[in-house]
Amino acid sequence: MSHSYTVFCILLLAAFIGAAGCLGIGFGDVTYDGEALHVEVESSRNVTDAVLQVTLTEIGGFEQRQLFSEATYIDLAVGTNEYTVPVELAPGTYRIYLYLFIGDERGASVIRDLEV
Template identity: 30%
Template sequence: MSGHARLSLAAGAILVLALLCAGCISVNGGDASYRNRSVIVQITNTGEPANVTVQVTACRIQDLHQQVYAIAEAPATIRDGETDVAVPVDLEPGTYKLYIYVLSDGERKTAVISDIAV
């Protein structure tokens, strides 16, 4: 493949990536917290408002082992910018690893892992 063809291919790949990321939904892993018997997830949306489902799998960390403790989800409407979504889940005091998924139309839009202490 010639250098010109490789450059064109690279430019095309960058353009496709830019188009795919336009209007992206993301979750900042450092922004998950626990209060009022809910996991609070901060979602950033850089596109049109969207109806999503936020799913949280909470794994309890104890004695160097990780075990699924609870799985919960909540529907949410996210707007352009940041939206806090509360996912009701009853966690006992302890250390947890949270697997957070944002789903839209049955498709995973983003995922993040976050550690919290309750």
């Protein structure tokens, strides 16, 4: 393999990696205000008809108990998007599983712990 071909392949790979970061979608902060969860979703592009799934479990001792799971259609704009999930939580420790689906693909997922 020639040296210039190798350099070209490395530059092409770097361009693909850089472009992949520009198309990112991910979760920001998740907070609770006493009445609802507030979920931030960061997006670098507009997306319509994505699905946000929120699963909430209560953690006690050495076990988890699922409180609810909810999936909602959402639209994403470029930048920070905030979605509200009404829920009443007693003081305790919770684990939140967040999934974002775009079409048939999982766009992002994260697990967050929450202390109320």
